[in-house]
Amino acid sequence: MGEDIRIGRWVEQLVTYMLDHFQPALDAVAAAIDGFGGAIDFVLAGAPAWVLIAVLTGAALWRVGFGFGAFTLGACLLILSMGLWEATASTLGLVLASTLLSLIVGLPLGVWMARSRVVEGTVKATLDFMQTMPAFVYLIPAVMFFGLGRVPGILATVIFAMPPAVRLTALGIQQVPAEIVEAGRAFGCTDRQLLLKVQLPNALPSIMAGVNQTMMMALSMIVIASMIGAGGLGNVVLQGIQRLDIALGFESGLAVVLLAIILDRITQSFGRAAAQARPGRFAVLRRIFPTPAR
Structure with a gap:
């Protein structure tokens, strides 16, 4: 038998090289992410509980309906009564920061992936790696x-949660009917007009599904990221595990579930609305290039 191939050792050497030669760049990235996440956390943690409860309940009433609005209000009051509101607000901040960063990177990457076969092949392999690698492994380099x-909690979460946004953005653009794209080109659309006013509006339901899945994956990873000090409800869950405290573990787990249901239903509603409001096949082109009056 030949000598074993030590891929792990090569990765370790790469990480060490980056730490030795790119520390200023890493510090700049850390400062930017910490500032972004800290600003969101400051707003959510600094707001009185009743304000955030009112916002979530109002969003549920507006986007879903009276029944789910009542459920959201009851869920928030239950979390508050269990003494977990601060941790829940911190978790919500981490989820929003991670989701927004995932979308800032993932949506343009999905567009690029949809428009280039070379990029699609490379990015697909990378996304497969990101989605199948055990989540705990991301914590080590972070x-x-x-x-x-x-900062490491948000970064690990972004890596774990970004693939659905990239895949579903690319899929939505690729599934826009070819006749619409060809009609757009025939009408004289530039590439920019074709993307912004034809492809993206038709791909919006798929993109919103990607946003929903990214947010749910971010919430699931935030709990794991508590092992490296990310904070929020994940820390409370971890305390329950360490102490073998069934009551604490159940209450914190229930708070995570309730928050996940609220965020899932609200974000799903945007995808349904986008599907219902999707313009007809050539309606967008008629708006861009109106037929001159006779």
Whole structure:
């Protein structure tokens, strides 16, 4: 038998090289992410509980309906009564920061992937790697690069949660009917007009499904990221495990479930609305290039 191939050792050497030569760049990235996540956390944690409860309940009433609005109000009051509101607000901040960063990177990457076969082949392989690698593995380089705390938690979550946004954005654009694209080109659409006013409006239901899945995956990863000090409800869950405290573990787990249901239903409603409001096959082109009056 030949000598074993030590891929792990090569990766370790790469990480060490990056730590030795790119520390200023890593510090800049950490500062930017910490500032972004800290600003969201400051707003949510600093707001009185009743304000955030009113916002969530109002969003549920507006987007879903009276029944789900009542459920959201009851769920928020239950979390508040269990003494977990601060941790829930912190978790919501981490989820929003991670989701927004995932979308900032993932949506343009999905568009690029839909428009280039070379990029599609490369990115698909990378996304497969990101989705199948055990989530705990992301925590190791995150801690080595950025230490403990909010920054490595957000970065590990972004890596874990971004693939659905990329895949479903690309899929939505690729599934726009070819006759619409050809009609757009025949009408004289530039590439920019074709993307912004034809392809993206028709792909919006798929894109919103990607947003929903990214947010749900971010919420699931935030609990794991508590192991490296990300904070929020994940820390409470971890405390329950460490102490074998069934009551604490159940209450914190229930708070995570209730928050997930609220966020899932609200974000799903945007996808349904986008599907119902999707313009007819050539309606967008008629708006861009109106037929001159006779």
